[in-house]
Amino acid sequence: MIKKQQGPALHKEVIPLKTCPVCKGRAVVSGVFHELDCLHCHASGWVRFDNGEALGLQDLVTQLGLNLRIACKQIDQRMSRVSMDVSDYYEQNNRRGAGGTNYTGD
Numbered sequence: 001m002i003k004k005q006q007g008p009a010l011h012k013e014v015i016p017l018k019t020c021p022v023c024k025g026r027a028v029v030s031g032v033f034h035e036l037d038c039l040h041c042h043a044s045g046w047v048r049f050d051n052g053e054a055l056g057l058q059d060l061v062t063q064l065g066l067n068l069r070i071a072c073k074q075i076d077q078r079m080s081r082v083s084m085d086v087s088d089y090y091e092q093n094n095r096r097g098a099g100g101t102n103y104t105g106d
Contacts, residue, residue, distance in 0.1 A: 012062055012066060014063065014066050014067065014070070015048060015049075015055070015059075015063050016048070016049035016050065017046045017047065017048065017049055017063060017067065018046070018047060018048075018049045018052075019045060019046065019047075020038060020040055020041035020044075020045050020046060020047050020054075021040075021047070021052065022038055022040040022041065023038035023040070023041060023045060025045040025046070026038075026045060027041065027043045027044055027045040028043070040054060041054045042054050042055075042057060042060065044060055044064070046060070046063075046064070
């Protein structure tokens with residue numbers, strides 16, 4: 001069900017994208033002697049996920065920027081996790097020894 005509203009949307013919605021089926025995400029197609037820009041996806045390599053149509057250039061720039069921001073946020077979240085050194089792993093209790101004690105294999 002589509003929500004009724006008046007005026008433009010206050011926030012841009014992220015449109016799901018997929019790789020172009022014609023150029024397979026490369027943004028170029030092979031010509032006889034050289035590579036040509038893919039006309040199906042406006043040489044971006046991305047099309048709409050729901051119907052496979054190319055986005056307009058202004059919408060394409062906006063959507064790629066929104067998707068890049070989401071990807072950067074995910075990378076930052078994964079990089080901010082505390083990674084354990086080998087010594088930290090060695091010192092923690094792994095409960096693999098007799099009676100649930102620490103076993104280090106030494």
